Amino acid sequence: xxxxxxxxxxxxxxxxxxxxxxxxxxxxxxxxxxxxxxxxxxxxxxxxxxxxxxxxxxxxxxxxxxxxxxxxxxxxxxxxxxxxxxxxxxxxxxxxxxxxxxxxxxxxxxxxxxxxxxxxxxxxxxxxxxxxxxxxxxxxxxxxxxxxxxxxxxxxxxxxxxxxxxxxxxxxxxxxxxxxxxxxxxxxxxxxxxxxxxxxxxxxxxxxxxxxxxxxxxxxxxxxxxxxxxxxxxxxxxxxxxxxxxxxxxxxxxxxxxxxxxxxxxxxxxxxxxxxxxxxxxxxxxxxxxxxxxxxxxxxxxxx
Amino acid sequence: xxxxxxxxxxxxxxxxxxxxxxxxxxxxxxxxxxxxxxxxxxxxxxxxxxxxxxxxxxxxxxxxxxxxxxxxxxxxxxxxxxxxxxxxxxxxxxxxxxxxxxxxxxxxxxxxxxxxxxxxxxxxxxxxxxxxxxxxxxxxxxxxxxxxxxxxxxxxxxxxxxxxxxxxxxxxxxxxxxxxxxxxxxxxxxxxxxxxxxxxxxxxxxxxxxxxxxxxxxxxxxxxxxxxxxxx
Numbered sequence: 060x061x062x063x064x065x066x067x068x069x070x071x072x073x074x075x076x077x078x079x080x081x082x083x084x085x086x087x088x089x090x091x092x093x094x095x096x097x098x099x100x101x102x103x104x105x106x107x108x109x110x111x112x113x114x115x116x117x118x119x120x121x122x123x124x125x126x127x128x129x130x131x132x133x134x135x136x137x138x139x140x141x142x143x144x145x146x147x148x149x150x151x152x153x154x155x156x157x158x159x160x161x162x163x164x165x166x167x168x169x170x171x172x173x174x175x176x177x178x179x180x181x182x183x184x185x186x187x188x189x190x191x192x193x194x195x196x197x198x199x200x201x202x203x204x205x206x207x208x209x210x211x212x213x214x215x216x217x218x219x220x221x222x223x224x225x226x227x228x229x230x231x232x233x234x235x236x237x238x239x240x241x242x243x244x245x246x247x248x249x250x251x252x253x254x255x256x257x258x259x260x261x262x263x264x265x266x267x268x269x270x271x272x273x274x275x276x277x278x279x280x281x282x283x284x285x286x287x288x289x290x291x292x293x294x295x296x297x298x299x300x301x302x303x304x305x306x307x308x309x310x311x312x313x314x315x316x317x318x319x320x321x322x323x324x325x326x327x328x329x330x331x332x333x334x335x336x337x338x339x340x341x342x343x344x345x346x347x348x349x350x351x352x353x354x355x356x357x358x359x360x361x362x363x
Numbered sequence: 364x365x366x367x368x369x370x371x372x373x374x375x376x377x378x379x380x381x382x383x384x385x386x387x388x389x390x391x392x393x394x395x396x397x398x399x400x401x402x403x404x405x406x407x408x409x410x411x412x413x414x415x416x417x418x419x420x421x422x423x424x425x426x427x428x429x430x431x432x433x434x435x436x437x438x439x440x441x442x443x444x445x446x447x448x449x450x451x452x453x454x455x456x457x458x459x460x461x462x463x464x465x466x467x468x469x470x471x472x473x474x475x476x477x478x479x480x481x482x483x484x485x486x487x488x489x490x491x492x493x494x495x496x497x498x499x500x501x502x503x504x505x506x507x508x509x510x511x512x513x514x515x516x517x518x519x520x521x522x523x524x525x526x527x528x529x530x531x532x533x534x535x536x537x538x539x540x541x542x543x544x545x546x547x548x549x550x551x552x553x554x555x556x557x558x559x560x561x562x563x564x565x566x567x568x569x570x571x572x573x574x575x576x577x578x579x580x581x582x583x584x585x586x587x588x589x590x591x592x593x594x595x
Contacts, residue, residue, distance in 0.1 A: 137498075140498055141498050141500070143498075144495075144498040144499050144500075146572075147568040147569055147572075148568055148569060148570070148571040148572055149568075151572060179495070179498075179499070179572060183495075183575065183576060183579075186579065187579060190579065190582075190583055190586075194586055197590070211592075212590075212592050213592065214476070214587070214590040214591070214592070216476040216477075216480065216587070
């Protein structure tokens with residue numbers, strides 16, 4: 060009389076996962092987090108799809124979720140921006156790690172963003188990078204000139220403004236141009252994959268995350284170390300960007316594909332090398348002390 | 364017929380058992396006190412037009428001082444949050460910006476932050492952190508958050524004053540080590556104090572997302588304090 064399936068026994072999660080995969084063709088990532096469940100019951104309408112993978116009641120949440128996402132809010136309301144901050148700590152951590160470790164075949168937008176782009180990551184990564192560049196550049200200049208008798212330390216605070224302009228314009232205008240270009244190509248060639256503007260901004264923002272440890276490493280005044288780290292950082296962040304945008308352009312004319320991919324990589328290289336050249340002066344060896352101190356303090360090589 | 368007459372003589376007899384029980388006394392005063400007495404009481408409590416100016420200023424200064432003490436011993440109290448004011452932050456910001464002046468004063472190449480830059484960083488930084496906290500779903504109000512962030516700059520302003528005193532004595536390695544210790548301690552204190560006030564207003568899975576910008580904010584201000592180099 061007593062069935063072997065004790066209703067009070069804990070049901071394995073694989074059943075729910077199999078149920079879900081019968082419903083949707085999406086690959087699921089199991090994210091073990093106890094806090095997702097009460098969060099989900101409270102705000103099912105606006106919650107990100109990442110948490111759906113564990114919920115056996117997915118159908119109810121899914122309809123609510125879909126209906127919540129289809130309601131579009133005008134961009135001048137506070138609620139529009141609140142929707143862009145609808146993430147949790149572990150989401151941000153996963154996205155940052157995913158932007159640093161590109162895996163062939165895994166698309167950043169499909170894997171991590173899952174239709175829930177956020178503005179928190181890009182904005183705070185850019186801000187951190189701005190201050191990291193300014194502070195590291197200052198420290199590097201100080202270490203290069205340490206011991207020289209005529210060197211007067213200055214905090215060089217004006218460089219923060221310049222760094223902020225460079226980084227934020229890279230993180231906003233390049234995605235805008237890319238999004239416009241992809242939209243234009245989409246009109247000509249029907250593409251299955253299309254990214255929204257916020258998703259492209261999100262990818263670009265998170266792809267800058269690898270530069271923060273790289274910039275900190277540039278404090279040490281060794282040219283070989285700086286070039287090694289810049290090459291490594293360029294490879295990682297460039298490959299994340301290339302792999303993300305490959306599905307969006309692969310059906311296109313080969314020349315367009317090459318143009319787009321090389322533009323993405325080239326702009327990335329320009330930003331990295333430009334920052335290194337402007338903010339981090341080379342350690343100079345055989346120059347007389349007073350001349351080098353005077354020229355290094357007052358020279359301001361413009362990247363343009 | 365006697366019953367009918369009985370009924371007629373007591374037409375509302377059926378109401379006698381409608382449920383006002385006799386042992387609950389119903390009493391009260393339904394007259395609204397109208398008249399000069401109430402108005403005068405209200406005026407005494409809320410009107411501050413008649414008091415001397417010194418008392419007005421002292422009341423605000425006392426409120427500001429009480430909040431300074433709350434920052435010195437940060438515990439999760441709601442007094443700072445309830446009666447927010449922006450006098451304290453303004454005072455601290457002006458003091459910090461003034462103390463950061465007069466350094467590395469080559470005539471054309473000022474290396475340190477200008478007065479306006481300090482102001483912009485402190486106020487825009489606080490506004491951006493507050494917006495960030497509200498967008499993440501925080502329950503704290505805009506000005507309350509500005510108030511907390513502004514008041515918690517106090518340890519860093521105190522560190523700046525200490526640094527300037529240490530720099531008068533000398534600017535070698537020892538003084539740098541002392542300044543580094545002082546600035547690090549006050550940066551930790553500021554961050555700890557502000558998160559003690561702000562942490563409760565966020566759900567648990569987003570606390571780190573709110574604390575990190577505060578950390579970055581005080582780190583940048585600490586950096587400005589530490590790298591202040593005097594003119595020689």
